[in-house]
Amino acid sequence: MTPTEYEYLRKFLKDNSGLDLSADKQYLIESRLLPLARKAGISGIAELVQKLQGGSRQLITDVVEAMTTNETFFFRDKVPFDHFRDHIMPEIIKARASKRSVRIWCAAGSTGQEPYSLAMCLKEMSAALTGWRIEIIATDLSQEVLEKAKAGVYSQFEVQRGLPIQMLVKYFKQTGETWQVNPELRAMIQHRQLNLLHDFSQLGTFDVIFCRNVLIYFDQDTKINIFNRLARQIEPDGFLVLGAAETVVGLTDTFRPIAERRGLYKPNDPRAAAAKPVLAGAAPRLAVMAGR
Numbered sequence: 164m165t166p167t168e169y170e171y172l173r174k175f176l177k178d179n180s181g182l183d184l185s186a187d188k189q190y191l192i193e194s195r196l197l198p199l200a201r202k203a204g205i206s207g208i209a210e211l212v213q214k215l216q217g218g219s220r221q222l223i224t225d226v227v228e229a230m231t232t233n234e235t236f237f238f239r240d241k242v243p244f245d246h247f248r249d250h251i252m253p254e255i256i257k258a259r260a261s262k263r264s265v266r267i268w269c270a271a272g273s274t275g276q277e278p279y280s281l282a283m284c285l286k287e288m289s290a291a292l293t294g295w296r297i298e299i300i301a302t303d304l305s306q307e308v309l310e311k312a313k314a315g316v317y318s319q320f321e322v323q324r325g326l327p328i329q330m331l332v333k334y335f336k337q338t339g340e341t342w343q344v345n346p347e348l349r350a351m352i353q354h355r356q357l358n359l360l361h362d363f364s365q366l367g368t369f370d371v372i373f374c375r376n377v378l379i380y381f382d383q384d385t386k387i388n389i390f391n392r393l394a395r396q397i398e399p400d401g402f403l404v405l406g407a408a409e410t411v412v413g414l415t416d417t418f419r420p421i422a423e424r425r426g427l428y429k430p431n432d433p434r435a436a437a438a439k440p441v442l443a444g445a446a447p448r449l450a451v452m453a454g455r
């Protein structure tokens with residue numbers, strides 16, 4: 164790969180998915196894109212770049228998806244789900260006692276283990292939620308992972324990662340070598356394609372936003388931009404949950420960490436955040452990925 168081709172791909176990925184690759188990630192690009200090129204009958208990186216420059220829509224989607232990291236598992240990191248069960252939901256149940264509704268957004272939910280883990284937590288506390296309207300919206304950039312999330316079918320290996328055996332027995336049905344999430348749990352989640360670089364105000368406001376292990380791939384300006392826009396989509400008493408390697412500290416004052424609850428944040432004042440200018444550089448600009 165020539166330096167010019169690498170620079171083109173770096174910029175292409177940053178503009179289309181937010182992925183911020185350092186100057187020495189040629190091997191990563193090659194390991195992910197050469198198999199894709201081969202499958203598409205493309206001779207190598209040079210021809211791939213030419214075709215991207217030509218605007219091949221399917222190829223643009225395929226390249227962006229091939230470069231995403233979709234690693235996830237049930238109840239990943241455990242602590243956020245303990246917080247969800249023991250702190251977030253008890254507060255929400257109190258605060259929304261008359262409205263009896265809760266909206267949860269699982270941004271970058273990948274193949275579904277994260278939103279299904281949240282759905283299982285809610286099912287486990289169903290006695291306190293009788294008569295409540297529960298909405299879980301799971302979004303991801305990648306259509307491929309969303310298809311898997313929607314189907315809710317997991318291998319033996321996948322269900323052995325993080326999922327307690329009682330939950331497996333209770334909420335999944337075994338079919339041959341795979342396990343499928345039961346229809347009731349699947350019906351709790353709406354799956355939608357969404358690029359976090361794009362406007363997401365149409366989703367409305369949420370009581371809880373899980374946005375974990377995706378912002379780590381973005382540069383600082385993109386993170387700030389997304390935090391500021393997330394702040395507008397969260398109720399003033401809502402919660403933002405980030406991944407273990409992510410924080411708002413030093414980036415924005417739209418959220419503040421909750422002491423002694425790692426990964427949990429509260430919005431400071433979303434209305435004030437709304438008045439802040441959105442930084443250039445991460446502005447929504449990819450029409451190609453929209454509306455799919």
Ligand SMILES: C[S@@+](CC[C@H](N)C(=O)[O-])C[C@H]1O[C@@H](n2cnc3c(N)ncnc32)[C@H](O)[C@@H]1O
Pocket residue numbers: 179180181231232233234235236239270271272273274277302303304305308357358359360374375376377406
């Ligand atoms: C490492 S997974 C994290 C999954 C889950 N949140 C977790 O913590 O287990 C990151 C996900 O972010 C998605 N992603 C990457 N860039 C994105 C973007 N610009 N907008 C929305 N999702 C994106 C990827 O497709 C991938 O499924």
